[in-house]
Amino acid sequence: MRLVDYATIIKKAWAEFDGSVPVTSIEDISARVSTNHVFKVRFDDGEHIIAKLSYFGNYEHFQEDHRIIHALANNLLYPFENVLAKSFMRDGQVFTYRHRDAFIDAWVVFYNPIRILLKLPRRLEEHHIQMLGGQVARFHKACSRVSPVLPKSSKTLRSDIWDLVDLLDTEVGQFEHRMHINELKRQCDLFLTNRQKLVAKTVETMPVFVDWNIGNFSVTDNLELYSRWDYDWFRISYRVMDFYFFSRVVSNAGDRTVFSYVIGPMMEDRFLLFLKEYHKVFPLTENEIRFLPEAYRFFILNYVIKYGRYFFHRTYATKLQRQAYQTYFPSIETFDVEKILRALDL
Numbered sequence: 001m002r003l004v005d006y007a008t009i010i011k012k013a014w015a016e017f018d019g020s021v022p023v024t025s026i027e028d029i030s031a032r033v034s035t036n037h038v039f040k041v042r043f044d045d046g047e048h049i050i051a052k053l054s055y056f057g058n059y060e061h062f063q064e065d066h067r068i069i070h071a072l073a074n075n076l077l078y079p080f081e082n083v084l085a086k087s088f089m090r091d092g093q094v095f096t097y098r099h100r101d102a103f104i105d106a107w108v109v110f111y112n113p114i115r116i117l118l119k120l121p122r123r124l125e126e127h128h129i130q131m132l133g134g135q136v137a138r139f140h141k142a143c144s145r146v147s148p149v150l151p152k153s154s155k156t157l158r159s160d161i162w163d164l165v166d167l168l169d170t171e172v173g174q175f176e177h178r179m180h181i182n183e184l185k186r187q188c189d190l191f192l193t194n195r196q197k198l199v200a201k202t203v204e205t206m207p208v209f210v211d212w213n214i215g216n217f218s219v220t221d222n223l224e225l226y227s228r229w230d231y232d233w234f235r236i237s238y239r240v241m242d243f244y245f246f247s248r249v250v251s252n253a254g255d256r257t258v259f260s261y262v263i264g265p266m267m268e269d270r271f272l273l274f275l276k277e278y279h280k281v282f283p284l285t286e287n288e289i290r291f292l293p294e295a296y297r298f299f300i301l302n303y304v305i306k307y308g309r310y311f312f313h314r315t316y317a318t319k320l321q322r323q324a325y326q327t328y329f330p331s332i333e334t335f336d337v338e339k340i341l342r343a344l345d346l
Contacts, residue, residue, distance in 0.1 A: 004103065006106075010026050022043070024042050025041075026041050026042075037054075049088070049113065050110065050113055050114075051110050053108050054232070065153075066094050068150050071151055077146075082115075085111040085112060086112045088110040116227055120219060123253075124249070129270055131222075133277030134280070137279075140242070143206050157237060161192055164302065191301065198294065205237055211233045244292075247265035250273070276343065289337060
């Protein structure tokens, strides 16, 4: 297998952005559970910036997402005006660089470094959960308020699922998912049908980051949201797309080094406590709650099945895809939405 020289790609990207400032070193600071790459780029004067390199999905969506994120970062009001990293701009646009050769099609964006304060503990206490619920609601409300001024997104839940269905009819899709083609198409049909019935015409869309692992954000001493990084799964969608990962953050098991994507955390009383605090600040609707298992279904279909081989290392991807058929999809049918509706008096 050919090793890709990511550092050279980063240097070429920087040279195109500003060839007058030489790079002195490039350090890979990526998380080791995924195939995404994040680098610290240093210069002669001791300053540094962050470079993000990606090669899954497509370049147009990468470019579009970072333009939206930059616009969001610049339009969020106090106390969230500095929560997101600012991208580097050139000629009035977010600068992105595309590298293509016989082996890889990769894309680079540069960020100003983002400040980090405190990480939440690996297992939260009840007061942590309550504060987090209120903070997420306030952040979602702030994102919702600026949505009308953001650039439009061409990527939707429906288009992503259609892409997966198309993939299943290709030689690559038939080979990778050969034992499960019919089941995956059934899961896609269920999602599309339920999305249309529950949220397609009645629930607003807004910026969501989906992957809220506890290592992706920091808080203040008062547990207020201070900074958020890692924008791999950013999209314009329904706010409940964020909730599965928050259920994992507040779960009884807490943050884990060996992980799976079981649906169970969304049924824990600790997640209900989170939702109650959220609901006080930014009330949820019945249809949004009924869409929770569909948001989970989409996560498994899109990020575990369709993009698993790109986002996760092969060992994780194989394990998670096997668990999807054995555990994740069957568990959706037993998910008790009524328990959550009762807890929120909806």
